[in-house]
Amino acid sequence: MRNYLFLFIFLSSSWAVAQTPQATQAPLTGGVLKFAVVGEPTNYDCHAQSSFSFIQAVRPHYSTLLAMVATDAAKYPAVKGDLAASWSVSEDRLTYTFKLKPDVRFHDGAALTSEDVRASYDRIRRPPPGVTSVRAERYADIAAIETSDANTVVFKLARPNNAMLLYFASPFDCIYRAAKLKDDPKFPERHVLGTGAFVFDAHTPGAQWSGKRYANYHDKGKPYLDGYAAQFLPRERMVNALAAGEIHAEFRGLAPGDREMVARTLGARADVQTSPWLCALTVTFNTAKKPFNTSRVRRALSLAIDRRGGAQTLSKVSMVQQVGGLSRPGTVMSLSEQELAAQPGFGKDIEASRAQARKLLQDVGVTDLSFTLINRASETLYGPVGDYLVEQWRQIGVTVRHERHAPREFLNALHHVSSAFDAALDFACDYADEPNLQFARYLSHDRTATNYSHHTDRPLDNLYDQQSGEADRRKRYDLIREFERRALRLAYTVPVLWWQRTVVMDRNVRGWQITPSHYLGQDLAEVWLAR
Secondary structure: OHHHHHHHHHHOOOOOOEOOOOOOOOOOOOOEEEEEEOOOOOOOOHHHOOOHHHHHHHHHHOOOOEEEOOOOOOOOOOEEEOOEEEEEEOOOOOEEEEEEOOOOEOOOOOEOOHHHHHHHHHHHHOOOOOOOOOOHHHHOOEEEEEEEEOOEEEEEEOOOOOOHHHHHOOOOOOOOOHHHHHHOOOHHHOOOOOOOOEEEEEEEOOOEEEEEEOOOOOOOOOOOOOEEEEEEOOHHHHHHHHHOOOOOEEOOOOOHHHHHHHHHHHHHHEEEEEEEEEEEEEEEEOOOOOOOOOHHHHHHHHHOOOHHHHHHHHOOOOOEEEOOOOOOOOOOOOOOHHHHHOOOOOOOOHHHHHHHHHHHHHHOOOOOOEEEEEEEOOOOOHHHHHHHHHHHHHOOOOEEEEEEEOHHHHHHHHHOOOOOOOEEEEEEEOOOOOHHHHOHHHOOOOOOOOOOOOOOOHHHHHHHHHHHHOOOHHHHHHHHHHHHHHHHHHOOEEEEEEEEEEEEEEOOEEOOOOOOOOOOOOOOOOOEEOO
8 A cells, every 4th residue: 555655646746857967976064055035934833834935944943754755856756754764554544654763852852752743743733722723624634643652653544535645744744842832832933943954043033044953863964064044035135145156045946037147147156957846826816705706707817818828928037937727737637738728718719718708707797897916026926927917807808906015915815705805816836746735725715724715615625525535546537637627617716827946056055956846855954065
């Protein structure tokens, strides 16, 4: 069963990577890695966070039960043990047993036990009052967590879940000390105490986050670095610092113009790595407001978008590049080009699609439609795509006002059903190609925290649950297709374009390899600096 699960995970995705060749050299120890993060954590709690800025600054202090393989392109998206030395899955796929590595210690010297793992996952799946967990729904299938001894933790499931091993490999599922959580469930919000490769050093708000090498790290011989310094820099300052060699890297990804300038300035010192990106820009319609409570209006607005033309135009100025449905284009579980072209809004004849859009609006009596699209204030990604959407909707006689907001204000508008927002340009990013992850945001509002359209769709919920536990790969594929067709037809939230990731860094940074997710490879345990 374990081999079957790994095979399924491996077959569920493919990707390509291009990078500057580097000479083979044994890792060197020492040095401080300096990198930029465009953003800053709002608090220190892994379980409450979902941003790359948090992962890149804070993740090096923590370990997880499992981890994604992020340093070998041939193995993505396989999983490996982090705190787990080994694990097994029962034949009925309802019992997951993990044996923990011996002699793992938290940074305060306390020994890690199975109780720490149990307490951490109980906190994620059933957060106590006042604690935020943004991934509780992923662990709804867990019926019980047992600790038969100090080094064994057993998860009992109520029903099979195809994504469970990938869930356990989430980079956000940091393992905390049970004793600290018992004393104060909110302890992780303002304290950093993990078992990761680096001990917390300092956080200077608005400036920098730093960590120092943990000498008793459980992966012996690592980390190679003496420490790291994550500098919080706005985009323009980050680009200039990278080009000037003041920092070694920016691990999220650069827009085309920034990428070309940095690579040109660094010259032979530049290591350029590219990959398809497990991120999509999406448009969410607020179904709590008229006329967006009508599926034909939402579908008409999706039909009006020339995604293929947008990919050609916008890829020159922004990080978007690929046309796809709910799954990342080019993966085994994504729609084929023929299947995709049959979905509303993804056809190859844009004029025919727009004619259909006008008819849908006319049929429901929606004429002279005018609304506001809210967006993040970003001129290298969200801004150009938002402007493009405004122009696309103008082609069918719809007038749209494009409002740009600071991130906190934007997110506040998305999260409240009483919000006055009409439509929003948002993003959908994950750490692994897996339908359970990509499809979760399309579930009913009472099923997931990432449903910003505020819709309820029980048939879609049922399809999700069926594919989640279906062991037969062919049957699961058919259920996935049915889910995707319904979601694209009803258009609560629709993909616009998928991103393309390019990282430019100093070629002396070794032991890091680009993946389709900017959440991966950021524990920094295997990163080292050449001299």
